[in-house]
Amino acid sequence: MTQGRRGPTIVVSNRGPVTFSRDEEGERGHSRGAGGLVTALNAVLRRSEGAVWIASAQSEEDAAVAREPAPYEVEDLRVRLVEHDGAAYDLMYNTLANPLLWFVQHGLYDLPRSPRLGDDTREAWEKGYVPVNRNFARAVAETVGDASSSTILLHDYQLYMTPLFLREELGDRAEGAFISLFVHIPWPEPDLWGILPNYVRRGVLESLLSADVVAFHTRGYARNFMETAARVLGAEADVEGGTVRYAGREVWVRAYPISIDPDEFGQLAGSEAVLEQERFVKDLPGRLLLRVDRTDLSKNVVRGFEAYGRMLERHPEMAGGVTFLAQLQPSRGDIPEYAAYMEAVGRTAEEVNARHGTDSWRPIELFMQDNFPRSVAAYKNYDVLLVNAVRDGMNLVAKEAAVVNERNGVLVLSEYAGAHEELGEHALTVNPYDLDEQADALHAALTMPEDERRRRAEALRETVLGNTIDDWVEAQVRDIEAHRGHRG
């Protein structure tokens, strides 16, 4: 990602690092995005002077920026926004990427009944996903200009078709380019991938295999991807070696477990907003059991509350001695399945509270609103953190919380969270489908002797500090260099 004689480094993701707006006086302003991916890609850009970040225009003012000469310089960033046709973007985003790809890759479908695919799927593909990806490819090719060598880092499941279109758009210039696509969500096993219609199933794989590197958060996802490519396309996969041969090309398939910026969280932990929220958090009665999640079907909130209820049932001596704080950030509430699930979340919390609560003690404190400072305040103070997702690409909450926690908090971790490959040995592992196992794990965590808590918490913290977001970038940079060397 150094410049030198090389062409530019280009980072592409659907959501960009900034959103532009126009204030009442007609002045252009902007706000920086938050979230794990933006943090991660900012870390990439820190390594790459003159890099350009390409993303979809989201706001009206974004669209205005998209029409101006690119890249647009804002703060320390060089940004190029891509304006899509509104209907095409909607089909890509709301029919193809979420829910279809998201549901398939997280195993969220009730398969005897859903999905019900058909011509509307094909339309969303042909008139939404494909043209949006074509737009990205064109924007990248324009940004490359006549440079004979460039580094193009594509991100996530909205952009699966971009590698293929990019090779077409680049023509001869493709030869010197390095193209990777990073998948930030789980890659499912071949039979699950097979839910998709054939044109998506094969189309996505053929496009991904026209990149130089396809990257995932875990070795498990990388293996699933290679097996899927072998099964669906007949590609030649060397699962141990991490390579797939297809259509005369060799593609590297790699796991780079994404991480966090510990300094960022260290600073946040000391911020005024967090300190203020800590007063609330510390006032909660008893030990603090915490979960922090987006309100996604994959996060398994209902079973988590039910498991907690079973734990209280069996251990009446815990009454009043623990509070379960659930900080849920609303997400995708416009999807009916999500709305129904969130109702179930609220209902289940009420049931547990009605059954076990007293005048002075509410067993579950449920907040379905965005309050990041309170989450960080809770990170510092939890005794037990529950992450019981049915599937989760990585789960950065587990890593964020481990580095700022001050109470030797115990992590109860689903074996289906990506983070389990790194953190599992220091956590209490649970099967997300087993309520009693989760109940037992919660009790074990809440009553664990202090020395074991300390030993585990230190090991978690060291594991996270041993692979920060900078290490994540560094590992990819090394492989980019190695790949260029390999090609000669």
Added chain:
Amino acid sequence: MTQGRRGPTIVVSNRGPVTFSRDEEGERGHSRGAGGLVTALNAVLRRSEGAVWIASAQSEEDAAVAREPAPYEVEDLRVRLVEHDGAAYDLMYNTLANPLLWFVQHGLYDLPRSPRLGDDTREAWEKGYVPVNRNFARAVAETVGDASSSTILLHDYQLYMTPLFLREELGDRAEGAFISLFVHIPWPEPDLWGILPNYVRRGVLESLLSADVVAFHTRGYARNFMETAARVLGAEADVEGGTVRYAGREVWVRAYPISIDPDEFGQLAGSEAVLEQERFVKDLPGRLLLRVDRTDLSKNVVRGFEAYGRMLERHPEMAGGVTFLAQLQPSRGDIPEYAAYMEAVGRTAEEVNARHGTDSWRPIELFMQDNFPRSVAAYKNYDVLLVNAVRDGMNLVAKEAAVVNERNGVLVLSEYAGAHEELGEHALTVNPYDLDEQADALHAALTMPEDERRRRAEALRETVLGNTIDDWVEAQVRDIEAHRGHRG
């Protein structure tokens, strides 16, 4: 399975070949079971003089037989019935095997919401599945007697723990015994298997790997099994070679695609009962589109009706020119999910009929009752057979129908049916989740030129006749001999 100096051949399955009853005069009578597995195991017994079939006592009179000296001779069979504690059998059957193992292995759970495993699962395992399997193992060991060499063929997902217990019960005699377990339902990929609690997940695999051969209907299931064993137990799997090494033993993992007895179906096709039903079938207006299934969630009946509705929508010229006969044999109606699904089946059929039907034409003729002669009559006369299961161990309907059909009927076949490995190339393949693909395939099948119909139908018939139930037995016998030779 020859006797010679060898000990006996013993076939074990939960359901036996006969059920006993007592008539009004107090005389013992019996009825022979039907269904693909009984036919198949009868074929095994034809090969093995003096073989004994061990099964669970199902009726009161069965229990009486179980208490008498075994084996009990009935017709040409030697039967030993095993009496289980009623509560244990119920836990094994109605909590552990169906639904849990059935749902996991067919991918039928709505994973964000179900299953909700816990102590009741453990109880069903410890107080149901384990003791029932222990009973089977004891009955086999008693039947083996002091023979130093015997051939023990265990069948299906109710008996997963029997191989392990059998080795314990046999003690030294286990060394000369040959033990196989045949799984007649799909084996899922490792992440799906992982839904199960750890004691089931590992327990079943450890038991299966104490057999000499673990057998499946398809190479795909065999591969999934080997990958599951590698992932869960760390067993050493040679997927290409079909062997797994675990705990110092080498286990062969093999695919023997089950089949049918073509003579049996030839005779049935000419029987009085079938000829009578043929009058009804031939009177249905237009071309005949057929499906024959148990009413199982995995069979995908609703999407099949919806696809047919879409086909009629797009091709109004088909009105009155086709009837969809759906023969559904009731099954597991006491499970709430099944009852709800069957309501949806009826409702969907009504909707299609209301929308497209006329006074003289009902687009769907739906029968939810057992009428095997009518199914065979329809086998002879269909123009198109739809098998669109979301998962199906084999699907023998596709094979039965192919050998007796007299109209060069076209098979529309789900790529997730086990039969697809053998029959897929001569069928129209469909993705069971894609309604429009199924609609298009139905239309293509109904309007296919006669010469292509003939070519495909002949190839289907030849494929089935090239691997009959006798070939299925023969392939296993060869491997038993080879395995004995291999051990020396």
